[in-house]
Amino acid sequence: MDSQPIDALEEMEGREKRLPLNSLHVQKLLLIVNRLHVLLHSTALAFMFYYRVCFLFQPTETREGHELLPWLLVSASEAILSFLWVLDQAFRWRPVSRSVFPERLPEDHKLSPIDVFICTADPTKEPTLDVMNTVLSSMALDYPPNKLHVYLSDDAGSPLTLHGMREACKFARWWLPFCRRYKINNRCPKAYFSALEDNAHADFARSSLYVADKHTIKEKYEAFEEAIKTFRKDSASSRDHPSLIEVIQESTIDDVDNVKMPLLVYVSREKMASHPHHFKAGALNVLLRVSWVMSNSPYILVLDCDMFCNDPTSARYAMCFHLDPKISSSLSFVQFPQKFHNISKNDIYDSQLRSLFSVQWQGMDGLMGPVMSGTGFYIKRASLFGNCASKGSDLLQQKDQFGSSNEFGSSLDRDYTSESVSDQKHTLLEESHLLASCNYEIGTKWGEEVGFLYYSVVEDYLTGFMLHCNGWSSVFCEPSRPQFLGKATTNLNDVLIQGTRWHSGLFENGINRFCPLMYWPTRLPFLQCLCFAWLTYFPLYCVPLCCLATVPQLSLLNGIPLYPKVSDPFFIVFVFIFLSALVKHLLEVSLTGGTLHKWINEQRIWMMKSVTCNLHGCLDALLKKFGIREATFVPTNKLEDDEQTLLYQMDKYDFRASNIFIAPMLFLITVNIYCLVGGVYRVFLVGDWDKLFIQLFLAVFIVTVNYPLVEGLLLRKDKGRISKLVAIPVILPTLALLAFFNLLGNV
Numbered sequence: 001m002d003s004q005p006i007d008a009l010e011e012m013e014g015r016e017k018r019l020p021l022n023s024l025h026v027q028k029l030l031l032i033v034n035r036l037h038v039l040l041h042s043t044a045l046a047f048m049f050y051y052r053v054c055f056l057f058q059p060t061e062t063r064e065g066h067e068l069l070p071w072l073l074v075s076a077s078e079a080i081l082s083f084l085w086v087l088d089q090a091f092r093w094r095p096v097s098r099s100v101f102p103e104r105l106p107e108d109h110k111l112s113p114i115d116v117f118i119c120t121a122d123p124t125k126e127p128t129l130d131v132m133n134t135v136l137s138s139m140a141l142d143y144p145p146n147k148l149h150v151y152l153s154d155d156a157g158s159p160l161t162l163h164g165m166r167e168a169c170k171f172a173r174w175w176l177p178f179c180r181r182y183k184i185n186n187r188c189p190k191a192y193f194s195a196l197e198d199n200a201h202a203d204f205a206r207s208s209l210y211v212a213d214k215h216t217i218k219e220k221y222e223a224f225e226e227a228i229k230t231f232r233k234d235s236a237s238s239r240d241h242p243s244l245i246e247v248i249q250e251s252t253i254d255d256v257d258n259v260k261m262p263l264l265v266y267v268s269r270e271k272m273a274s275h276p277h278h279f280k281a282g283a284l285n286v287l288l289r290v291s292w293v294m295s296n297s298p299y300i301l302v303l304d305c306d307m308f309c310n311d312p313t314s315a316r317y318a319m320c321f322h323l324d325p326k327i328s329s330s331l332s333f334v335q336f337p338q339k340f341h342n343i344s345k346n347d348i349y350d351s352q353l354r355s356l357f358s359v360q361w362q363g364m365d366g367l368m369g370p371v372m373s374g375t376g377f378y379i380k381r382a383s384l385f386g387n388c389a390s391k392g393s394d395l396l397q398q399k400d401q402f403g404s405s406n407e408f409g410s411s412l413d414r415d416y417t418s419e420s421v422s423d424q425k426h427t428l429l430e431e432s433h434l435l436a437s438c439n440y441e442i443g444t445k446w447g448e449e450v451g452f453l454y455y456s457v458v459e460d461y462l463t464g465f466m467l468h469c470n471g472w473s474s475v476f477c478e479p480s481r482p483q484f485l486g487k488a489t490t491n492l493n494d495v496l497i498q499g500t501r502w503h504s505g506l507f508e509n510g511i512n513r514f515c516p517l518m519y520w521p522t523r524l525p526f527l528q529c530l531c532f533a534w535l536t537y538f539p540l541y542c543v544p545l546c547c548l549a550t551v552p553q554l555s556l557l558n559g560i561p562l563y564p565k566v567s568d569p570f571f572i573v574f575v576f577i578f579l580s581a582l583v584k585h586l587l588e589v590s591l592t593g594g595t596l597h598k599w600i601n602e603q604r605i606w607m608m609k610s611v612t613c614n615l616h617g618c619l620d621a622l623l624k625k626f627g628i629r630e631a632t633f634v635p636t637n638k639l640e641d642d643e644q645t646l647l648y649q650m651d652k653y654d655f656r657a658s659n660i661f662i663a664p665m666l667f668l669i670t671v672n673i674y675c676l677v678g679g680v681y682r683v684f685l686v687g688d689w690d691k692l693f694i695q696l697f698l699a700v701f702i703v704t705v706n707y708p709l710v711e712g713l714l715l716r717k718d719k720g721r722i723s724k725l726v727a728i729p730v731i732l733p734t735l736a737l738l739a740f741f742n743l744l745g746n747v
């Protein structure tokens with residue numbers, strides 16, 4: 001794999017042969033535990049399948065009392081669950097962790113430049129002040145300012161955002177020197193001013209000069225805040241607007257005030273309703289092109305507007321991998337975990353996506369590297385040009401792939417020079433407008449082979465997947481202090497809407513030409529392939545979970561046993577599988593800092609998500625596949641809502657969610673409660689409890705874990721409860737149906 005030769009890299013090879021910039025540790029104990037669990041659990045699964053298969057092949061006469069259809073449904077559910085379980089084990093095969101030694105990096109003047117890309121889409125959902133805080137935190141990264149270039153993409157083309165950028169830039173002239181002088185850790189101003197403890201460097205924290213300076217800066221910040229709040233101008237429509245590119249701040253090395261500032265550019269691409277704009281991937285590709293004619297840095301940090309830099313060292317940490325001669329030639333990106341600043345202790349919605357970012361990505365890191373996660377990653381620019389951009393390749397061919405900008409064509413071959421912007425400002429700005437226009441990509445390979453890929457609303461997953469298929473690797477870097485902090489969705493409706501988008505996007509990639517299983521063995525190693533496959537297929541949890549929340553219960557109501565009797569040796573097999581899965585999950589939760597509460601919450605939200613957003617995601621993907629529905633990307637809501645936040649902090653579900661989510665949950669809980677009551681009654685009458693024990697237990701388990709639903713329906717009085725208006729039209733017909741079914745069974 002060829003990559004841009006970097007001076008610093010060569011330098012490194014010569015100078016610091018013995019001192020590595022990073023190190024990798026295999027987590028041996030965890031590895032052993034995981035593999036042992038795989039062994040035991042899979043043996044149990046084999047016995048379970050043996051039991052199921054034997055049943056299906058036994059002569060029909062001996063099948064007394066058993067009905068074929070429910071058996072088949074339950075067996076199929078078990079097969080799907082086992083399939084997903086197998087895929088999931090690939091993440092647990094070789095968990096690793098990494099350390100970095102940034103103090104061993106070459107001197108500042110030898111470091112490679114970095115472009116920072118930040119995307120925003122809608123100022124009504126993404127408060128401008130927060131977006132600007134993200135911008136400021138990235139400008140203040142601990143990196144030579146003349147080697148840092150910050151680009152903001154504004155998909156709404158909003159005057160408010162442009163205004164915000166100008167104000168942010170003014171404030172930055174105060175903020176950046178302040179952060180550097182006092183070695184502030186927390187360089188997002190909003191977070192800094194609201195932090196409980198002061199995080200200036202210990203040398204200064206108590207000096208009177210610092211206290212005075214802090215006071216001045218605080219006033220400046222409040223003025224900046226005010227300037228954004230009081231800005232009144234009709235927001236332009238977000239659908240149609242021409243491109244607008246403005247260099248807010250040129251890169252200054254030594255200004256009159258001696259303030260060193262990174263380059264700051266505002267980019268709003270052209271948008272027309274008649275042109276597909278490909279959401280975030282489209283925005284990032286415009287930034288790729290515009291930045292290419294302006295700063296053309298070999299490395300790029302991508303950030304969502306809701307995720308600020310919580311620690312200024314991330315750039316240097318990332319360079320510890322990118323400049324490591326051992327891995328750098330095939331390394332595409334360094335991914336930091338998504339961490340969030342608004343997570344409550346027990347995290348009822350699993351908003352932090354614990355398993356993804358603290359178990360699964362570590363596991364992939366031990367294979368080929370984690371999946372690109374949309375935000376908080378440092379990527380090598382060259383890796384985004386697929387196999388198209390080998391240096392010095394034929395200019396005509398390049399135009400086919402990259403489009404017809406002359407500047408752009410020539411910059412493919414050009415290495416970064418710090419003068420590139422100021423030199424030919426006018427031609428460059430004109431050129432940028434061409435690069436940000438709707439028509440530019442027509443007939444090129446953008447979004448297909450070049451840049452961030454368009455085929456999916458989870459552009460991050462897909463782009464990362466194709467990079468791995470093309471032989472690039474990635475690295476997961478998880479220092480103890482979170483480098484980036486974002487805003488997670490913390491109310492049921494937002495969580496489920498976001499989940500629907502993700503699951504639809506992921507599942508879609510499992511059933512189209514990007515199906516990971518087809519890329520093995522030629523393009524992907526086996527275990528990496530299983531990881532990707534799990535990511536595209538886990539939305540399928542909806543099938544077994546919907547089945548197992550209805551079929552065994554209805555069978556219980558009618559006295560049809562579907563599992564072995566308590567006295568049957570196979571009973572142990574089922575008990576073992578159930579316990580082994582739960583205990584393993586509990587172990588992982590506690591190893592990653594979770595509580596017992598968190599564990600139950602994760603079980604519950606897994607069930608809730610499976611029967612709602614997984615289901616909707618799968619259906620949405622299928623509809624898209626058959627051309628019935630178009631892709632949409634509804635950005636999440638980033639506004640603060642005190643009432644919702646309070647409910648979340650108190651571990652109370654906010655059931656004011658769309659009916660399409662509440663209805664399936666209500667339906668299933670009603671079925672379970674009804675069948676549980678009916679089942680217990682039946683078992684008392686007939687006395688065949690040992691035949692139906694597992695089914696009884698399943699209903700008890702589901703109802704207990706989902707007790708908050710019952711509470712929300714019957715006991716709660718606050719605004720987050722389930723409204724009777726929503727509940728009655730679901731519950732009454734369900735009860736009628738069940739009663740009818742019950743009668744039918746007793747005839």
Ligand SMILES: O=c1ccn([C@@H]2O[C@H](COP(=O)(O)OP(=O)(O)O[C@H]3O[C@H](CO)[C@@H](O)[C@H](O)[C@H]3O)[C@@H](O)[C@H]2O)c(=O)[nH]1
Pocket residue numbers: 119120121122126153155278279280283303304305306373374375457458459460498501502633634635636637
């Ligand atoms: O047309 C669009 C839509 C979204 N965005 C931006 O994309 C980012 C992510 O959107 P958000 O609403 O925050 O969605 P999340 O679900 O929180 O995002 C996660 O999931 C996305 C894929 O669905 C990834 O792109 C993100 O990086 C990842 O954090 C935000 O900065 C948006 O401003 C655009 O620039 N243009």
Ligand SMILES: [Mn+2]
Pocket residue numbers: 304306486487636
């Ligand atoms: Mn987000």
